[in-house]
Amino acid sequence: MDGDRMITLNEGGVSRRGAIKATATGAALGATFALSVQPIQAQTMITTPADGLTAGVVKVKTKDGKEMDAYRAMPASGQGFGTILVVQEIFGVHAHIADLCRRFAKAGYYAIAPELYFRQGDAKAVSDMQALLREIVSKVPDEQVMGDLDATVAFAKGEGKADTAKLGITGFCWGGRIVWLYAAQNPALKAGVAWYGRVVGDSTPMTPKHPIDIAKDLKAPVLGLYGGADTGISNESVDKMRAALKAGSPAAQKSQIDTYPDTPHGFNADYRPSFRKEQAEDAWKKALAWFKANGV
Template sequence: MQREITRRKFIVTASLATGFALAVQPISADAIATDGKGLIAGAVKIPVQGGEIPAYRAMPAEGSNFPIVLVIQEIFGVHEHIQDVTRRLAKLGYLAIAPELFVRQGDVSKLSSINEIRPIVAKVPDAQVISDLDSTVAWAVKSAKGNADRLGITGFCWGGRITWLYAASNPKVKAGVAWYGRLVGDATALQPKHPVDIASSLTVPVLGLYGGKDTGIPLTTVDQFRDRLKSSRSKSEIIVYPDAPHAFFADYRPSYREKEAKDGWKRLQAWFKQHGV
């Protein structure tokens, strides 16, 4: 994948969201709140090409050489839900880090509707994202006691798509878990490839978790993608929960489905363990 992005210096004025993104209000009573007891958790800055980006990092308070998990945001940015997911992973012994990958294009956490957010996200180049994730891994190893030989990635919705693409871009990734990420699409200058385009050449094992009632990701595209995966060496798998909608893991939204979310979380842990993350 093309990795060149602009060398123009940029200044990060946005900080990480505190609380949930404005566009997802009101918050469901089912929203999970994971405390920071026994953890080092909070905002950090990641040096990237041309400047710095904010990120949320959580890891055990004691120890070192932690396996690294990149946590890739939904369209709503690195708001409280994504930060909570990093803490859940840190409780399992991981160094989990969620870089804010839209920051050059805008602060989506303060926008009131998804229709305002989409034009900003549409301007985010895949090459920029891949480069920023490479930089995040480098920072995790150098500055946060991370083990580069035990690298995993998981992402949700927008981040699910990126999970597939980054696994294809970085063969050092041991395993990935993609939650309902879009699989097909038209090639553009900013998004030249989609997961379906890299499926047959994928070498990293990725577990895809999808909803059978996801109106934005038709099962026909999931089946098309699964067929492409059969010719790869990755031993990736696709799980479809027949009655689940899109964003079934998002416990702060009406789309949350507790049974499927808990099963998916167990599968994530087993998948990472199986593949050495």
């Protein structure tokens, strides 16, 4: 798929409509790629069909009474599915994140990706990375994100198909950091998988604490998946996080961080040049095994 094609999402499945131009603005959640990551690497991009799934956009009622869009996928029949919160990259819930939800659904899970920036703006419609960081991402408070994730779990439970007693969370880039924070916040969480999320940072009103600050307080074990050649997340900071986990809670001590040598940030992002097929496939297997081993 190239940047001028759109995936149209319906409850029953996914259909391609070639030659229909689309931008992120006004498109269904998960239907297009963020403008800031164009052009797309069509030759490596993975597209997971929705046959055998119930997949599409749903409305989640947040604690402050607002409606938040989320992309949800699950097997079309059955119930009692383990539940996985899928936390977006910095680019919002675009087509790659929706595809990851379908991949989890194909593995038998109820997967849901809430649009966690929805109060601040549509990250998919911003073409300039610096503007995205300045105008949207920097204005998203961690406290808001934690509350919206809790609301998403309540929505999943209310649908009657998910077993939220078997709750996991995974996130990528911006969402990888959120995984660590949520694992310290929700005692009902069974496990997390954090993909290349930063672990250190400055304390700000929006982000008062970072993973290394709360490592000792983890309530669920987290598997960290990192690239050894990540130019934005140093190996030194990851090693510090490992040390903090060893000195932490039982869940923290059960956690682990795997680093892939000579591998860049975003190695699972199959639509970008950073994609590394071998590492991504290995990490995906590890993620599924981690959730299974920890009761998700």
